[in-house]
Amino acid sequence: MGARVSWRRLSRIVPLIVVGALLATAAGLGAGALVHPGDLAGSAWYSFLAGFLLAIGLYGSTHEIDLGALRRDARGVLVAVTLGVVIKAVLIAGVMLLVFHDARYLVLGIAVAQIDPLSVAAMRANSRMSARAKALLFAWASFDDPVTVLLSLYFSILAFRLSGRDGSPKAGPSEDGLGAYLTDLGLNLALAAAAFGVFVALRGLRKPVAPAPGPAVARPSARRGAEAGGRFADLLSLAVLPVVFLVAAQWMLMLAVAVIGLFLRVGAYAKVVDRAVATAFLVASFALGLLLVDGVDLLPAVVLGVAAFGAQALISLLVVPVLEHGLSGRDRVHLALGQQNGITAIILALALEPDFRGTVGIVAPAILVVNVLHYASNGVLNRYAGDPPHPPADEPGPPGTGAFRPGALSGAAPASGPPDPRPSPETDACASAPGADPET
Template sequence: MERSRRDRGRRRRLPAVPAVLLGALGALILGTSIGLATDPTRLVGTTGYVVATGLLLAVGLYGSTYGIDLADLRRDLRGVVAAVTLGVVLKAAMISGVMVWAFDRPEYLVLGIVVAQIDPLSVTALSKDGHMSQRARSLLTAWASFDDPMTVLLTLYVAGYAYTAAGHSGAPSVVGGGAQGYALGLALNALLLGGALLAWWAGGRVWPAREAERQLARPRRPATPLAVLLVVVMLVLAAANMLMLAVAVAGLFLRTQAFARPLARAVTSAFLLATALLGLFVAQGVSIKPGLLLGSSAFLAQAVVAVLLMPLFVRGLSGRDRVLLGIGQQNGLTAVLLALTLERDFPKTVGIVAPAVVTVNLLHYGAQIAFDCWSRHRAGKSRQPAAGQQRLPRHPAPGDGTPGGAPATADGLRSSA
């Protein structure tokens, strides 16, 4: 009975994923149609565009870390740190190596950095399908949420070399701030995070939560209206200044149960809008062959890193979770924003990254469907009794009252008497 209840719950959850995927496909088609009819390149670089895309990314980051189980994060902290540091470097090196080897263009080094990260918005919008355990989901969302600082750091060092190797003189504009700009960005992130945490704590003192929440052994938190206001202000400030690390860390601490359902809807809406935005750039022309190879390389690099790195730092993951982490590469808005940042110094970057994003996500969804079908087939075979057990009944033993060897009941004894 318990198994049938779980099976019914699983069947109820399955339709949610196709609904999101169909919505993403519709958003991609809509964005591509708009891009064919208009020229969206004039929007790139404007204040409204930067703030809008930053807000989409901030919503995805906050929703991603908001869903992380803190106990799982503490238990697998070594694995998370290894994934967002060594894992990102290894993935970027493998992807860039494949692209430079295949096309003999040194400027393609930057492409490995663009898609080495995992998009937190895509992970948050599409990871609630029940395939992963809570622990593995927390590990993947933490990986997706905190790999961006390493990506930015790699950009500072690799973009300069790629720019010079491609025959240009001077330094690319993307590394104009250099290490000093990177340090300033970290300081501003820390300032925003500190202010948000202080406001959250002060709000819990001045405008405490409901009595039912105060009775629980939890830190003080502000009532729902003030909590919503604090989070919205933080997201807007982060979007205007691209302070995404502060948002990712804040999602671990700025939590209240009233956020769960509205935040899930906000993440899904942001994911669909980001997919439509991707369609705008798909319509402006793409490089299919480099894009397909870039996307395939990113997907395979994730599998290699997950198989080689995760067992060294994370213990006790099931085989199912290890496979799902291996096929967990997803790209989206973050890759598009990085490509737009590099487009000025490395032309046609967006035209390669856009089909790569589509390729990565199609491979991810296809691998998930294939793995789920294989798991169901294997589970069905394990539940079936062996053929020998079905066709060879046991001979009656002395004292048995039934032909199949089952003990006779009291009614059977009375009837035989």
């Protein structure tokens, strides 16, 4: 009984998906020590597998973005994307370049600039932030994954050139120069256009059927038919996704995957995508362990982790309040301690390893540094804060659930009126997110 209580308590502090990733990494490290896999990053299939995992994780991020919330609060989203990703990446990369004078740290700094959306979703119930601050953090975590991935891939060729190397990186465009970027852009647009054609073809199945004249008893049958058509369209959309991921992995067309996630949704099968993302996280963690057999580089890792955590704190405490007025001091501190790394940082490290050897040995311990700083600092803050967590009913839903309230980022007051006694048709993705505690 005591062990069960301790496990539940642990799951409320550290998301179970993070615990699973740690176990998978340890398993990979043990397997690597036993079989000595050799030069995995140089094998023919390695870059393809890394690209496939990256495509799954990237789609998992963009398909959760609530387009309605984006339209309602474009300013808050702009703050999250520019300050939360671009400026933070510049700060981290700048620190690494200043300390180590190595061009590869330009890309490594970008690779850890994002906030892990799986961890943010799993910590929702126990967070002591206000609803508005949670909305900002959820938007931050939703939009920074695709931006970070694209910045890492497209800046990899710059880091490649600054390192004085010939050829082109496997993770970026095939060659440098405007022509190579235009070719890469054309391939991305072609894949996105093909997926959009599928979306248009399936849209007719999702359209609600107008009630036909006749007895009312026949209308439920018509509604069931429309729902069946919608589920069939969702199933076909789900079947298209592996093809998209395979094509994207072959040519590293991650811009297309990010765009496709905004319109090609799987509706009733969204949980399948969530499970695929969680599985990709565990597979990537196992592969990370295999590569860690070659050792780690602790000094750059510690500097990278501290720089990532510090950049988040600097932006949250000094810059975000200037553009997002009305945040309390407690909220600013919680945002400052909100940096977490997970699936995207791990898969980016795997994808960059063939071009920048030693990336995994730096990024992997840096991820550990960031997450230890996050859980330790938040544990201390929550211990001495004293206030109970906000009730989940008052919290904004995570990105993609439709529960993101209009004006949550801008501080608009909620609409007045009596509560609707009917249950919401929306589902809480955080409750079903990998690692979320069902009791919270």
